[in-house]
Amino acid sequence: MAMNTDxxxxxxxxxxxxxxxxxxTVKEQGYLQSLRPARTRAPNxxxxxxxxxxxxxxxxxxxxxxxxxxxxxSPKSLIPPTSSLKIVASIQGPKPLPRSAPxxxxxxxxxxxxxxxxxxxIRRGYIRDSIExxxxxHVEAALRxxxxxxxxxxxxxxxxxxxxxxxxxxxxxxxxxxEGSGWGLLNVLAGCITVASAAxxxxxIDCVDLxxxxxxxxxxxxxxxxxxxxxxxxxxDPSPAEHEDIIAACAxxxxxxxxxxxxxxxxxxxxxxxxxxxxxxxxxxxxNLAVLKEVLLESIQAxxxxxxxxxxxxxxxxxxxxxxxxxxxxx
Amino acid sequence: MAAATTAAKRPAPSNSDPQSQTTATPxxxxxxxPIFAALSPHPFLRAHLTSTAPVADRxxxxxGASKRQGIRANGRTPxxxxxxxxxxxxxxxxxxSTVVRLGNTVAVCGVRAExxxxxxxxxxxxxxxxxxxxxxxxxAEEELRALGLLVPNFEISTGSTPLxxxxxxxxxxxxxxxxxxxxxxxxxxxxxxxxxxILYTPSIDxxxxxxxxxxxxxxxxxxYIDTLFVSLDGCAFDAAWLAILAALRDTRLPRxxxxxxxxxxxxxxxxxxxxxxxxxxxxxxxxxxxxxxxxTGDEDDDEEGADKMWILSDPDAFEEQVCREAVCVVVxxxxxxxGRGMVVRKIEKSGGGVVGRREMRGLVEMAWERWKVWxxxxxx
Numbered sequence: 164m165a166m167n168t169d170x171x172x173x174x175x176x177x178x179x180x181x182x183x184x185x186x187x188t189v190k191e192q193g194y195l196q197s198l199r200p201a202r203t204r205a206p207n208x209x210x211x212x213x214x215x216x217x218x219x220x221x222x223x224x225x226x227x228x229x230x231x232x233x234x235x236x237s238p239k240s241l242i243p244p245t246s247s248l249k250i251v252a253s254i255q256g257p258k259p260l261p262r263s264a265p266x267x268x269x270x271x272x273x274x275x276x277x278x279x280x281x282x283x284x285i286r287r288g289y290i291r292d293s294i295e296x297x298x299x300x301h302v303e304a305a306l307r308x309x310x311x312x313x314x315x316x317x318x319x320x321x322x323x324x325x326x327x328x329x330x331x332x333x334x335x336x337x338x339x340x341x342e343g344s345g346w347g348l349l350n351v352l353a354g355c356i357t358v359a360s361a362a363x364x365x366x367x368i369d370c371v372d373l374x375x376x377x378x379x380x381x382x383x384x385x386x387x388x389x390x391x392x393x394x395x396x397x398x399x400d401p402s403p404a405e406h407e408d409i410i411a412a413c414a415x416x417x418x419x420x421x422x423x424x425x426x427x428x429x430x431x432x433x434x435x436x437x438x439x440x441x442x443x444x445x446x447x448x449x450x451n452l453a454v455l456k457e458v459l460l461e462s463i464q465a466x467x468x469x470x471x472x473x474x475x476x477x478x479x480x481x482x483x484x485x486x487x488x489x490x491x492x493x494x
Numbered sequence: 495m496a497a498a499t500t501a502a503k504r505p506a507p508s509n510s511d512p513q514s515q516t517t518a519t520p521x522x523x524x525x526x527x528p529i530f531a532a533l534s535p536h537p538f539l540r541a542h543l544t545s546t547a548p549v550a551d552r553x554x555x556x557x558g559a560s561k562r563q564g565i566r567a568n569g570r571t572p573x574x575x576x577x578x579x580x581x582x583x584x585x586x587x588x589x590x591s592t593v594v595r596l597g598n599t600v601a602v603c604g605v606r607a608e609x610x611x612x613x614x615x616x617x618x619x620x621x622x623x624x625x626x627x628x629x630x631x632x633x634a635e636e637e638l639r640a641l642g643l644l645v646p647n648f649e650i651s652t653g654s655t656p657l658x659x660x661x662x663x664x665x666x667x668x669x670x671x672x673x674x675x676x677x678x679x680x681x682x683x684x685x686x687x688x689x690x691x692i693l694y695t696p697s698i699d700x701x702x703x704x705x706x707x708x709x710x711x712x713x714x715x716x717x718y719i720d721t722l723f724v725s726l727d728g729c730a731f732d733a734a735w736l737a738i739l740a741a742l743r744d745t746r747l748p749r750x751x752x753x754x755x756x757x758x759x760x761x762x763x764x765x766x767x768x769x770x771x772x773x774x775x776x777x778x779x780x781x782x783x784x785x786x787x788x789x790t791g792d793e794d795d796d797e798e799g800a801d802k803m804w805i806l807s808d809p810d811a812f813e814e815q816v817c818r819e820a821v822c823v824v825v826x827x828x829x830x831x832x833g834r835g836m837v838v839r840k841i842e843k844s845g846g847g848v849v850g851r852r853e854m855r856g857l858v859e860m861a862w863e864r865w866k867v868w869x870x871x872x873x874x
Binding site: 171172173174175176177178179180181182183184185186187188189218219220221222225232239240241242243244245246247251252253254255273275277279280281282283284286289291321323325327328 | 724
């Protein structure tokens with residue numbers, strides 16, 4: 164807990180606080196390892212995702228993305244299990260730039276990524292840190308290649324991504340080893356790209372294609388018993404907590420229709436064939452795209468269905484401005 | 495909620511009056527609804543509140559009542575509040591969490607407990623340890639405040655409203671909200687100091703004078719109460735408080751004890767040993783906004799009904815922009831009379847002088863009705 168005193172917020176007690184330490188994890192041998200989750204999916208299976216658009220009526224576009232955790236909180240322990248990914252995206256704009264801003268012939272994209280204080284196992288602060296800024300730049304790069312910016316000169320659009328819950332960097336029981344390695348960030352980035360893409364489509368901003376995110380990783384093959392070092396396995400959509408060790412991982416922002424990659428983030432020791440890993444990530448992105456398309460189609464159909472009865476309104480384009488839209492939000 | 499988009503598409507007829515005064519234009523200017531609302535919000539809301547015609551078929555239930563009252567732009571009657579919805583236990587890394595919906599206002603609240611170690615062992619007298627409902631615990635409140643064990647914070651700039659964009663320091667609005675919530679948390683003494691103490695009874699009581707074992711405070715639970723607005727459509731304070739109250743009710747603290755072997759505070763991860771926070775009372779705030787018909791200083795002030803005013807309960811973001819006077823009443827069940835009456839815990843009023851004693855009495859009554867709704871939603 165950084166002890167920067169923030170005068171605009173309420174700060175923690177001056178002594179600093181520590182997260183609770185559970186007795187069984189320090190006293191009982193082997194208890195920690197018994198909590199370790201394991202991957203039950205096939206290497207090419209993706210986790211299910213939940214996506215919904217138009218959750219914020221006052222925003223021009225918005226979406227909610229969740230990878231529901233398949234491990235239900237165990238009734239036997241209070242220690243939080245592996246977290247799932249939950250992201251809210253909100254689009255404000257496009258709106259005219261302030262008069263003081265220099266002329267811009269294209270749409271100015273601003274992407275903000277913020278973790279909620281309760282997003283991770285270690286409580287986060289409110290002031291944006293370098294990880295969040297870095298993620299913001301990556302998401303922005305992924306989106307900039309998709310939006311047709313020339314259609315909005317002198318305007319800006321704000322993409323705000325709030326991460327309510329993030330994937331973890333590794334199994335928490337491994338101590339400091341998993342922390343800060345950033346494996347979880349790749350999943351967060353892929354999720355951010357997908358949800359931002361959904362929100363942009365919901366806002367009706369012209370794009371060349373739908374971008375979606377995907378992750379692939381190379382992990383040591385758990386099947387290989389004889390300790391051959393070449394025995395590695397490529398898995399799609401890895402959940403870092405389920406793997407004891409990750410050799411390399413890659414997240415992409417992928418345009419399936421044009422077979423283009425707008426963003427790529429690779430980490431670790433990739434070895435001789437990085438293309439293989441990138442290809443795996445694009446497959447994962449394709450899987451997410453299928454969900455994305457279906458959700459967008461559904462939301463458009465729902466919008467038109469709600470328009471039909473009020474034919475006399477005459478302003479069909481302003482569907483978003485209807486003051487109320489019923490929204491279900493889980494999570 | 496679902497009925498809001500239908501009907502009332504055209505501005506109500508009363509709106510055409512200003513134009514016919516100035517020029518002799520026969521056809522009054524007609525805008526689509528959202529544009530009218532954006533261009534002249536005040537007449538827009540007034541037109542809605544004064545119009546009575548389209549109301550009857552809208553709400554089949556309360557025909558007579560709504561006819562007299564007029565209807566707001568969001569389809570509610572002036573005294574109608576949005577029904578709150580609460581969903582608990584949705585965040586992994588929190589001791590207690592909620593997602594709260596109040597119409598289009600959605601707030602997520604997570605309560606996270608961390609341990610503050612006591613600087614020196616503080617001895618506890620039996621009296622303090624056993625303070626119950628009625629006991630005078632002014633010291634406890636002082637202690638809570640001095641140690642800063644409740645840390646409520648807000649994040650509003652999440653794209654939840656177009657008015658507050660991220661990347662800036664917390665706005666005055668966010669800071670005010672934080673201060674108000676913290677004051678209410680401390681003033682209503684919702685959280686018991688007793689729940690937050692981590693006690694330790696030394697096994698070897700070398701000082702065991704008088705036969706009783708001494709108890710020592712080894713540490714305190716600190717509650718980080720972080721609330722994040724996903725979508726903001728007015729009534730931020732009510733939604734925030736509802737979220738916090740529901741999250742606190744949902745909070746489970748693991749059993750914490752001082753371990754002599756480790757010389758540190760350890761926790762038990764057995765859920766059966768954990769205990770919930772026992773909150774003191776259920777203070778419920780109700781916000782109101784006062785809409786004055788003749789506020790803008792238009793030429794039509796001399797019209798009849800220019801001095802009319804409406805008190806709108808649970809205002810949405812649009813109404814909050816138009817109205818200047820705001821009232822917030824916090825009520826709770828009066829425990830001392832055996833749970834029959836009500837007590838007013840707090841009244842905040844700012845921005846105008848319309849609400850006097852008589853109106854305030856009515857507002858308190860409405861707040862009491864709201865309390866009953868909340869109690870049902872929270873399952874208290």
